[in-house]
Amino acid sequence: MPEPLSSGQIAGAVSDVLQSTAFIDMHTHLLPENLPNFADKFGYGDFIHLQHQRPGFANMMKGDAFFREIARNCWDPETRIHEYALYKTPVQVVCTIPVMFSYWAKPADCLDLSRFLNDHLAGVVDDYPEHYMALGTIPMQDTDLAIKELQRLKDLGFPGIQIGSNINQMNLNEPQFFPIFEACQALDLAILVHPWDMMGEAQMRKYWLPWLVGMPAETSRAVCSVIFGGVMERLPRLRWCFAHAGGSFLPTIGRIQHGFDCRPDLVAVDNARPPRDYLGKFWVDSATHDPHLLRYVLETAGEDKVCLGTDYPFPLGDLEIGRFITEMGLPEAVVEKVFYKNALAWLHGAAFE
Numbered sequence: 001m002p003e004p005l006s007s008g009q010i011a012g013a014v015s016d017v018l019q020s021t022a023f024i025d026m027h028t029h030l031l032p033e034n035l036p037n038f039a040d041k042f043g044y045g046d047f048i049h050l051q052h053q054r055p056g057f058a059n060m061m062k063g064d065a066f067f068r069e070i071a072r073n074c075w076d077p078e079t080r081i082h083e084y085a086l087y088k089t090p091v092q093v094v095c096t097i098p099v100m101f102s103y104w105a106k107p108a109d110c111l112d113l114s115r116f117l118n119d120h121l122a123g124v125v126d127d128y129p130e131h132y133m134a135l136g137t138i139p140m141q142d143t144d145l146a147i148k149e150l151q152r153l154k155d156l157g158f159p160g161i162q163i164g165s166n167i168n169q170m171n172l173n174e175p176q177f178f179p180i181f182e183a184c185q186a187l188d189l190a191i192l193v194h195p196w197d198m199m200g201e202a203q204m205r206k207y208w209l210p211w212l213v214g215m216p217a218e219t220s221r222a223v224c225s226v227i228f229g230g231v232m233e234r235l236p237r238l239r240w241c242f243a244h245a246g247g248s249f250l251p252t253i254g255r256i257q258h259g260f261d262c263r264p265d266l267v268a269v270d271n272a273r274p275p276r277d278y279l280g281k282f283w284v285d286s287a288t289h290d291p292h293l294l295r296y297v298l299e300t301a302g303e304d305k306v307c308l309g310t311d312y313p314f315p316l317g318d319l320e321i322g323r324f325i326t327e328m329g330l331p332e333a334v335v336e337k338v339f340y341k342n343a344l345a346w347l348h349g350a351a352f353e
Contacts, residue, residue, distance in 0.1 A: 173229020
């Protein structure tokens with residue numbers, strides 16, 4: 001692998017592209033074209049691997065079971081660049097697909113897989129520094145190994161990481177995760193929290209409910225966990241972003257605040273600060289598919305905290321890359337914030353604020 005670009009070089013290349021007030025999509029997913037079956041290496045587990053069955057498409061296999069079919073734009077950087085050009089979006093922030101987190105695996109094996117995925121993403125950024133930035137993945141189930149990979153990601157020039165909304169059904173406020181978040185703050189690495197391993201999934205498989213109901217609830221679970229658990233309070237410089245416009249957290253903030261007020265004996269046990277105080281202190285993406293909801297999100301989270309993020313290239317994503325936002329009649333200053341300024345502030349902190 002060639003010598004990785006520094007974070008300053010990557011930021012400079014991106015900044016040059018964005019002089020024309022183009023877009024940056026801060027929530028997209030990318031896999032290696034050749035993804036081996038790590039079960040063959042480790043001797044166990046339903047690790048995701050790819051089977052290329054026909055030109056331009058591949059089957060994601062979970063062990064021996066079919067998981068989903070993906071197209072070339074899930075692995076080919078140049079295909080993605082051409083597709084994004086149709087929507088004036090030269091820059092993508094890429095991260096792995098959450099099913100690849102593999103927090104269930106043995107920690108050393110998860111580290112091995114994480115390094116494989118991270119090295120692939122670093123290579124894409126090195127090959128196309130004017131078009132790509134990347135978020136790494138880490139073995140969250142092992143504090144020491146996670147921090148070790150965080151340091152390596154920092155050395156590779158990554159601006160942040162993507163993590164799941166829970167870690168083997170443990171909430172993000174559990175004490176074992178705090179040193180990881182503490183290290184992220186110390187290393188100036190941003191965090192994207194993406195829903196996965198949805199609670200109640202086995203009980204609601206019909207109608208795609210894990211994705212339609214479970215994912216928004218999972219993201220709210222994550223936000224509530226880091227607020228009520230005092231993680232945000234103790235690490236005020238850590239830059240969080242929550243996928244899918246924060247899931248159901250912002251639409252239900254009234255209920256969440258009321259619960260805090262009426263039952264502090266249950267809710268305010270680890271942090272006495274009310275949840276509304278944290279509005280405007282974290283970022284969310286724009287993936288609402290609804291201009292009315294996005295206006296509410298802009299008002300509630302703050303116009304400085306909403307970033308263009310699409311979940312490309314999957315069907316539930318905003319595959320017209322923010323086109324509905326351009327038709328909302330928002331002030332130009334707000335559009336510029338959503339389309340790229342807020343993402344750069346989340347990824348790089350004060351350097352881009």
